[in-house]
Amino acid sequence: MAGPGFHPHPVSFFHRGMAKALGAGMWFFIFYRARQDGAALIGLRHPWDGHGHGHGHGDEEHH
Numbered sequence: 001m002a003g004p005g006f007h008p009h010p011v012s013f014f015h016r017g018m019a020k021a022l023g024a025g026m027w028f029f030i031f032y033r034a035r036q037d038g039a040a041l042i043g044l045r046h047p048w049d050g051h052g053h054g055h056g057h058g059d060e061e062h063h
Contacts, residue, residue, distance in 0.1 A: 039045040 034041070037047070040047040
């Protein structure tokens with residue numbers, strides 16, 4: 001007979017796999033965003049400087 005206390009059920013294979021997949025997806029997203037916006041996050045670049053998409057070239061009009 002088991003003693004008093006908490007006795008959790010074993011975790012299913014599906015839930016272990018989903019936990020690993022979601023955890024890996026979270027870290028991939030964090031590293032992706034750090035690569036894209038890391039300089040602005042740590043103060044090396046202003047966030048409003050843009051990402052080089054060709055915007056803000058003066059008063060030029062593109063038709």
